[in-house]
Amino acid sequence: QLQLVESGGGLVQAGGSLRLSCAASGRTLHVHGMGWFRQAPGKDREFVACTNWNGASTSYADYVKGRFSISRDHAKNTVYLEMNSLQPADTAVYYCAKSQSYGSTCYRAIGEYDAWGQGTQVTVSS
Numbered sequence: 001q002l003q004l005v006e007s008g009g010g011l012v013q014a015g016g017s018l019r020l021s022c023a024a025s026g027r028t029l030h031v032h033g034m035g036w037f038r039q040a041p042g043k044d045r046e047f048v049a050c051t052n053w054n055g056a057s058t059s060y061a062d063y064v065k066g067r068f069s070i071s072r073d074h075a076k077n078t079v080y081l082e083m084n085s086l087q088p089a090d091t092a093v094y095y096c097a098k099s100q101s102y103g104s105t106c107y108r109a110i111g112e113y114d115a116w117g118q119g120t121q122v123t124v125s126s
Helices: none
Strands: 003-007 010-013 018-025 034-039 046-051 058-060 068-073 078-083 092-099 113-116 120-125
Touching: 003 092, 018 034, 018 092, 018 120, 034 068, 034 078, 046 068, 046 078, 058 068, 078 092
Parallel strands: 010 120
Antiparallel strands: 003 018, 018 078, 034 046, 034 092, 046 058, 068 078, 092 113, 092 120
């Protein structure tokens, strides 16, 4: 059974950087798109970034574009989210998720994802 485990969250000052990891076990992720989402207190879960199965196609939410970067390492069955120039508005629990699709693109809709990690907290202080 697939298990996704996020790590790398923490407390950082505004302008700082963090690198989140999402390690998969129990099943290979090689053919599936992967996504990162986040949820702040009192808000809905929102899309952050996604990548298709081989990393050739990525997509970012406007509010992280140019600051965040998604990548994946098939050998490690792991997906990463590099986060730079962090702002207090980026404070949230960050989740990785496996897409149901395995094509040349990736998807922003939460409904496209069928497996989720437990999340990792990112807190950005001003």
